[in-house]
Amino acid sequence: MGRLNFLSVLCCLCLNLCVVAVDTIRSSQSIKDKDNDYIISNGGVFKMGFFSPVNSTNRYLGIWYNNISAFTVVWVAKRQKPLKDSSGVLTTSEDGNLVVLNGQKEILWSSNVNNSVANSSAQLLDSGNLVLKENTIGTILWESFKIPSHTSLPEMEISTNERTGEKVQLTSWKSPSDPSIGSFTAGIYRQSLTQSFIWKDGRPYFRSGPWNGQMFIGIPVYPVFHDRFGLVDNQDGTSYLTASTVKDSLSHYVLTTQGNTEARYWDSVKEDWEVVWKAMVSVCDVYGTCGAFGSCNSMSSLICSCLEGFEPNNTEEWNRQNWTSGCVRRTPLQCGRVNTSGEAGKMDGFLKLKMMKVPDFVEWSAAQEDDCRQQCLQNCSCIAYAFDSGTGCMTWTRTLIDTQKFSNGRGVDLYIRVAHSELDTNGDVRKIVTITVIIGTIFISIFTYLLWRWIAKHKARRKKEKEMLMFNREAHKKFPSEDMLGDNLNPGKVQELPLFDFVKLASATNNFHESNKLGQGGFGPVYRGKLSDVQEIAIKRLSKTSGQGLEEFMNEVVVISKLQHRNLVRLLGCCVEREERMLIYEYMPNKSLDAFLFDSRKEILLDWRKRFNIIEGIGRGLLYLHRDSRLRIIHRDLKTSNILLDKDLNPKISDFGMARIFRSNEDQANTNRVVGTYGYMSPEYAMEGRFSEKSDVFSFGVLLLEIVSGRKNSSFYHDEESMSLLGHAWKLWKADNIVALIDPMISEPCYENEILRCIHVGLLCVQEFAKDRPTASTIISMLKSEIVDLPHPKKPAFTERQIGLDTESSKLSQRKCSVNNVTITMIQGR
Template sequence: MSTSPYMACQRESIFSPTRSIEAAMGIISGISVTPLLLLLSGLCFQFCTATDTITSTQFIKDPETMVSNGSLFKMGFFSPGNSTKRYFGIWYNSTSLFSVIWIANRENPLNDSSGIVMVSEDGNLLVLNDQKEIFWSSNVSNAALNSSAQLLDSGNLVLQDKNSGRITWQSFQHPSHAFLQKMELSENMKTGEKQGLTSWKSPSDPSVGSFSTGIDPSDIPEIFVWNGSRPFWRSGPWNGQTLIGVPDMNYLNGFHIVNDKEGNVSITFQYAYASILWYYVLSPQGTIVEIYSDDGMKNWEITWQSRKTECDIYGKCGAFGICNAKNSPICSCLRGYEPRNIEEWSRGNWTGGCVRKTPLQCEKINGSMEEAEADGFIRLTTVKVPDFAEWSLALEDACKEFCLKNCSCIAYAYYTGIGCMSWSRNLTDVQKFSSNGADLYIRVPYSELDKSRDMKVTVTVTVIIGTIFVAVFIYFSRRWITKQRAKNKKRKEMLSSDRGDVHLNVSDANILGDKMNQVKLEELPLVDFGKLVTATNNFDEANKLGQGGFGSVYRGRLPEGQEIAVKRLSRASAQGQEEFMNEVVVISKLQHRNLVRLLGCCIEGDEKMLIYEYMPKKSLDALLFDRLRQETLDWKKRFSIIEGIGRGLLYLHRDSRLRIIHRDLKASNILLDANLNPKISDFGMARIFGGNQDQANTIRVVGTYGYMSPEYAMEGRFSEKSDVFSFGVLLLEIVSGRRNNSFYHDEQSLSLLGYAWKLWNEHNIEALIDGSISEACFQDEILRCIHVGLLCVQELAKDRPSISTVVSMLCSEIARLPTPKKPAFTERQISKDTESSGQSQNNCSVDKASITIIQAQ
């Protein structure tokens, strides 16, 4: 790139401070020195102040730039790729990736560096050269005379009336090739007005290319990429939560497709955490690329793209063909069809598609022929459904009958969240997935069904013969099974008494499964599944609060108005069933103001859910480690949170009727209510200790690196001191506002513990305090908390204080604190990429800040 937009440029223009000062000196040469200095300082204040706003007097002259208030975006002139032409645009203020997200004069570039961007006298935003030739204009007819253009931290450039604040134009309503959070892509079926993306011609030419993308406003919305006027890629229908033709896309960042029932359909997305950046770009090759960063734009990752294989190209295999990237060749005809042109098909030209082998006899279903010879349906599983779906109100059971009675219906599918879909035109753009997708039922003549029915007869006969032999075996083994059940029952009763009557001999294998722990469920209210579906609006993505190894958590509201949080166990989760029942057992028996309250549970079929009180401020890490939100936590609030966590932990270790070791205490498991009162949550990993038990061993190490004590992480030994270690890490994080597993290249330390220990030895522990509370008048209290935190994270468990002692230390009931010894993990990295042993496997949580390790037993 000939001129980098990241160059630090001096502001100088025809209205620059230097020229204004020279003019002023010529006019007031006879005025005394003091008034002259006052005038000069006023002029400098007017023109030297950094700003994110363009006006008629405050403008951008190439190569100057302006930065948004939060330093997320920058605007100015740039030259793309190997081009020397100059364009005015907006890009992320990142040093690792030059990522333009909007361009004004993409069809009319400047040939030199004489470009100027300013607000004209009639209130429009203009791009012009030093000859005052206009290269681009916002072209607003109702612009205010006193207008200014401001670059927001969303990346949106807004033109507004400075007096009333009325927005007359904004770049988000005129997108180029990038789709950002809070931006809207839309199409109005009544007016035909579209708002979509258009690709660049090439990496060096940002003028409008061949490809465009937007939303297809049919009964079932879909996202399309078009090459000119021809479809090039299709997302599949929207089911209210996901695009079912894109199973590998990340839907955690708040996708919403809305049909306002007035002809306008729009799509937006917004991620819950401001510190995580996500946007989409339509490449010059017609591929939608998802780009992501969670570390302040230091590193960007491509996490998804619309085209991975040839099967992602629209209609690759023609009409009535199906594409499977794992097959060779990738195209084949649907069952009951054959290639239209066998010669072309064999050469790999599949665009001609397929035709039906045998005509349908659908009229036979109406009684003119025997019902046995009627057409039927065959099922294709895990597929991308075809284009041109027709939607109907039919329910799942009636969807088949609806299609069967209509001779023009050649296929149907039913998908939760969408309903009944049917097809009467060519089945185009069908793709086979390895998982997810939908079931598609294709209409075929009776002759195609015969083959499958003959196979069913063969299988049935084989099963009957095998059943006879199995029945004999069952008869003679029944007595032995009865004896074994009696023995197992007695053994389980003994186990129950050993564990303090927590796991009882109440078994319902149909509800809980063979591997679920047995529990006395009548102690906890059971909530109807349908009631939770209504409360969460059918588990709408808009109500999702978070996601972990167990599944997802949704916000809901019961009919009586109470807000709840519903933790839904994922059916595909490797972690979950044992932890689910463990959490039911543990938390249903605990009551404390600093423990999250379990209101009930739901166990119906494969569904397993826990219902908690709703915490409106979400988790502690969402506030503490967000640079834009952590300033709301002053020291009084932080100390109150520390005290609350300590009291909750003291209750678990000493005051509850069950003695509990939490084993996964961390910032994301501390929930905050409306008054920022902390509540310890997630007892899926907790263990119950007997009255005389103070330590236990396990070969199944669970928890989060960075919070696990060394004896637990390395040897599987855990005790109350394991939770004390985690509390110490959490205490140091609250004081410093930094994660333990962060890297501190500038401090030459590998973890927060190592950094704190280094500062302690250098008698400079004040440097650990978060800048937003460093000026607080509670310096002694903050330093005492750091001291207590270092005592909690000492290498040896015997050196760490008990939680009761820790609470006394924090409340200054113990005046003199002992000198801490060296913390654990100060000389080696314990990060999210490290495995605890050769047998461990990693399950990553959504916040990318913690790893849960589960070892096979």
């Protein structure tokens, strides 16, 4: 009898194991969260059960990949109402619906099929689709592909029905730890032509442009691993979009919490998801960035411009780079206007814009290419047209919005309707230019070339030689001691730099007009200029009232003129005419790192790959200064505002006015004049005036933590719990919660290990004692994972000290500075 009971129990256990090992839930079966049950698709590709997101204790029913190392959820049921414990049960109800029950047997989620039958079962397919079927004839009653989460799998159809209003769309998670519905939705929209959209809180956020039978013509780059997209428009009003893959690799699209659609495939070598395409790559991809009748060009320094024949609606706002008000037509159209002059008005025409993303609100017609222009011209409401071989004739009668200029051969030619006078403008300009060139050539040939150049050449040479000699004498007088520049400054050194004429620099900056001013420093203002050869430059002009600018100027002439590295800003030359002292640099169109990192509108452009590239670039520039250059340079003022970004967001270290040159046998030096920015200065430099390579390493560590967290070090000065970013990071490290430091904009599981390694390196750089900090070469090896096991960081500097507590502490600090002859010349970053 006992033996029979044992066999009965064994059989029951086997039956339970069979339930969780198959791909189907029948009416008599269930999945229980507390028993860790699940079902697996027949081919072992997907698994379904209960799970908790990262950093969350809430429980959800979901589907995820089964046979890869990275836990990746592709579908979640009842995202808005999670379970608070492990009492959840998935089963089929008496009416045949698939339901999730809590511990009190309450229904938290249901497939909610009205015509369901009692004899039904749920099956998980290898496509990732969960289907509810009628068992007798196999009719599909419900499927998860019709209510997707944030992920689109290869066999899923993103669809819309303009007649019934039914839609299949992706909806983003609120955060990586919260699957509830976020702010972004992605899907397709069919009006005259079908387009794909990303909406933010119900408003357009990104638009793909119309479908031409093979692709969306407003997307400049397509995923490399996809064979083709397919879009079908049915007679019943339904349109659906699918994508197939080239090879049998795991791949999907995901709508991120930041509103970007990413194409990912599984890299079995790296054992991680590889992002190969993003819907949005620049600020121009944001819907309507430049307003009505504006065009966006991400390759231009000023990304927004008005379409041909239009001008800014609000010039003052436009000059402040606020483009929301858009543009208005410069000259009224002849078409539809009553002519009271008694003269026949000239007909309107079209201006051609090449490689454009066409505007929204397109209207389609079956006209051929030759008839498309005439059809628009005869319709007074038509203000633009375009023709694409796959799409056909496209016209616009409403406001032209979300237009973009492409530079990679994509897009189509867009024709804008303008008044006849606008068409003549180009011809008049050519005539004026031709006449001016002829007259100018004669004038230069007879007068300038024969007289002015012969006299001015010799006069200018003598004048520059005299000014250069005076400048070198001034430099030696200003820097007599070896502590400053020593014998590095001599007439030969300065004369190695190209010399610029003051008149040319004044012309390049419109006589140093305020509109060309980029910023202001202790040395004086910095201007943007354009030389006659269209080369853009940045001009640092020494202010006559500056107390420290002359020292910085001379210091940079000596230091940066000898440095050549891709991550250091390049000095093009200088100007030392009369009392003017100016340095000319290459122009950085994206300005400084802090303008991106601490701006909520631009921060979206800095994904983790770009941030890591910036961190690595700064580290390589620092390694060059410390070890690889002909002179060993200590920068002494490394901070986000001194990291400039080129057009591709590559970093370049700038502002060497406070830098110092070390001899080959020197490791550190002392100074009675502490200069720099508080918060980036190492403790030994701020308190005792001692600086070395490790001082720059400390500043680099602060900079690294700011890049990863997206927060300023100074933003904690009035925080009762942490006096600085370093103190905040150390508390999180000690609490084993350093993940909380990561900027939510870059918080992605696939990069988490790399981000945590960077934070670890940052904490090693900001340790209180200089001897504990790594060198620049060791930092590069750590970032590249050439050094696998990192040492445990010690407590950073400035985590618990009071920086400035009212009167008593302030007086004590002043007393110390007075005794040691130490001054801090700058408190806030420039």
